[in-house]
Amino acid sequence: MKRIFTLLTVLSFSTLTFAQSIGMIGDFSNWSTDEVMTTSDNVIYTTTGFTFTVTGGVKFRQDADWAINWGDAAFPSGTGTQGGANIPVPAGTYDVTFNITTGEYSFTAVSTGFDEIGFTGGFNGYQAVVPMATLDGIDYQYTDKFFGEPNVNFQRTAPTTATWGGSAFPSGTAAENASDIPLTVGYYNVAFNKNTLAYNFQQVPVGLIGSAIPPFDWSVDVPMESTDGGITHYLYNFTIGDGVAKFRANGGWAMNWGGPADFPADTAFVNGPDIAVAAGTYDTISFNRYTGQFNFGGSVSPGLGINELEKINASAFPVPGEDIITFVADADDFEVVITDLTGKVVMKTASNTVNISTLNAGTYLYKLTSGNRTGSGKLIKK
Numbered sequence: 001m002k003r004i005f006t007l008l009t010v011l012s013f014s015t016l017t018f019a020q021s022i023g024m025i026g027d028f029s030n031w032s033t034d035e036v037m038t039t040s041d042n043v044i045y046t047t048t049g050f051t052f053t054v055t056g057g058v059k060f061r062q063d064a065d066w067a068i069n070w071g072d073a074a075f076p077s078g079t080g081t082q083g084g085a086n087i088p089v090p091a092g093t094y095d096v097t098f099n100i101t102t103g104e105y106s107f108t109a110v111s112t113g114f115d116e117i118g119f120t121g122g123f124n125g126y127q128a129v130v131p132m133a134t135l136d137g138i139d140y141q142y143t144d145k146f147f148g149e150p151n152v153n154f155q156r157t158a159p160t161t162a163t164w165g166g167s168a169f170p171s172g173t174a175a176e177n178a179s180d181i182p183l184t185v186g187y188y189n190v191a192f193n194k195n196t197l198a199y200n201f202q203q204v205p206v207g208l209i210g211s212a213i214p215p216f217d218w219s220v221d222v223p224m225e226s227t228d229g230g231i232t233h234y235l236y237n238f239t240i241g242d243g244v245a246k247f248r249a250n251g252g253w254a255m256n257w258g259g260p261a262d263f264p265a266d267t268a269f270v271n272g273p274d275i276a277v278a279a280g281t282y283d284t285i286s287f288n289r290y291t292g293q294f295n296f297g298g299s300v301s302p303g304l305g306i307n308e309l310e311k312i313n314a315s316a317f318p319v320p321g322e323d324i325i326t327f328v329a330d331a332d333d334f335e336v337v338i339t340d341l342t343g344k345v346v347m348k349t350a351s352n353t354v355n356i357s358t359l360n361a362g363t364y365l366y367k368l369t370s371g372n373r374t375g376s377g378k379l380i381k382k
Contacts, residue, residue: 020062022100026086027056027254034064037098047096049110053133054143056254057086060098060105070103073320073380077106083362085320085380091133091142112137115194116158121180122149129155132192142190144204144255146290147229151180154192154199170201186229187289189250203230204249206289212243212277221251224287232302235285240296244274247287247294257292259365259376260343264296269376272365273343292376312375314368320380323357331370338366338379356381 022045023034037045045060052058060080061069070080075088080103087105094107114137118129123146132140154174156162165178170188172181174197187204207221214222224233224247233247247268248256259272268275269292277296286300287293293300314329327336329352336354338347341363347354356364356379364379 020100021064022060022062022098023064024050024058024060024096025064026052026058026089027054027252028052028058028089030252030254032252034061037096043099043101045098045100049093049112050096051093051112051133051135052089052091053135053141054254055091056089058089059084059086062100070098070105072103072105075107076109077104079103080105081361081382085363091131115156117154117156117192117194118142119152119154119190119192121147121152121183123147123152129157132190138194140192140194144187144249145190146187147183147185150183150185152183153180164197166199170203172199173197174199184229186231187249188230205251206230206233206247206249206287207251208235208240208245208285209248210243210245210274210277212241212245212279214240216241216243221248224285228303231288231290232300233287233289234299235282237281237283238285239281240277240279242279243277245277246272246274247289249289257287257289257294259292259367260337260339260345261294265294265298265300267292267374267376268294269365269367271378272376273339273341276343312368312370312373314366314375314377316366316377316379319378320382321356322382323355325354325356325379327352327354327366327368329368329370329375331368331373331375334368334370334375336366336368338364340364 023036025034037047039045059069059071071084071086072078072080073085093110093112095110096107098105114134117140118131120126120129132142134140154164162176164174164176166172166174166181169182188201189204191200205223207223209221224235226233246256246258257268258275259268261275263277282297284299286295288300312329312331316325316327336349339345359381361381366377366379368375
């Protein structure tokens with residue numbers, strides 16, 4: 001009996017020792033904190049009624065470490081793979097399930113009982129209401145929204161309907177059935193209080209961060225100035241060191257720009273690799289988040305227009321893919337350069353198709369060039 005008890009004790013201790021922690025991390029936590037999931041068998045992990053306050057990417061990972069993580073491009077359900085793509089989760093409240101053995105996951109929307117409130121306006125032709133997230137049914141928010149046309153209003157779509165407008169911008173107090181809020185074109189963080197009807201459109205801040213940017217340790221964003229709704233950003237008479245840098249919004253990694261770029265001026269793209277920069281004091285550092293243009297030492301084309309460098313509207317499919325990838329663009333002839341996330345060129349072609357079967361599974365970036373026009377995007381190899 002004593003030997004059996006000892007064996008059971010060892011087995012129990014062993015089970016506790018090797019049980020792993022599984023959590024979710026993503027744009028909802030600025031990629032800094034894991035939402036730990038619960039399990040009864042160390043296989044199926046669940047989280048009930050969790051609210052994602054922002055629309056963005058989510059991944060599962062083990063022991064709050066990137067050594068083991070899962071992702072996929074499918075929502076609301078799919079099969080996560082090691083190092084896979086970010087799961088595109090819309091803001092909302094969900095019951096989440098993840099199977100560590102098979103990688104299968106699901107996000108099931110649940111009703112919170114809160115009023116459903118969002119906004120619509122010139123940016124989408126007053127079509128579908130864009131839902132806002134809330135944790136308490138009072139304060140509603142939406143992070144980093146681009147409004148390409150002026151004017152906006154808030155709407156409640158359930159349990160009853162209502163429309164609120166206002167005469168002030170960027171902040172004010174809304175009134176039911178009032179005229180549209182005179183929003184101007186730009187990128188904004190949006191807030192609305194259901195009880196007081198107070199609203200605010202905060203221009204999305206963009207800053208520089210990196211090993212070349214004071215304090216030279218990726219810990220602090222240096223804020224840039226913008227006077228056109230957060231489209232074009234500037235730093236003046238600014239000193240940097242040798243190293244790398246990136247532009248990012250809202251002081252987090254949910255939206256950031258980099259690229260295997262030519263210094264001091266080129267086009268960055270979302271989630272691109274670090275930009276290698278040279279030490280010096282620059283009269284002007286500029287960045288246009290709409291076009292991706294940046295310039296260390298001069299000004300980029302402001303606003304939504306592109307003068308010297310025009311943008312190619314480009315896409316690639318299938319994503320994720322295993323072998324043949326086809327590029328579609330509004331240009332007749334173009335060169336394609338594919339790089340890994342460090343900026344290393346892994347493929348180059350003048351064809352609109354490329355065979356990526358020899359590449360390792362993971363995420364890659366592509367850049368299309370046609371004359372003085374460029375376009376960019378992301379590939380995922382299964």
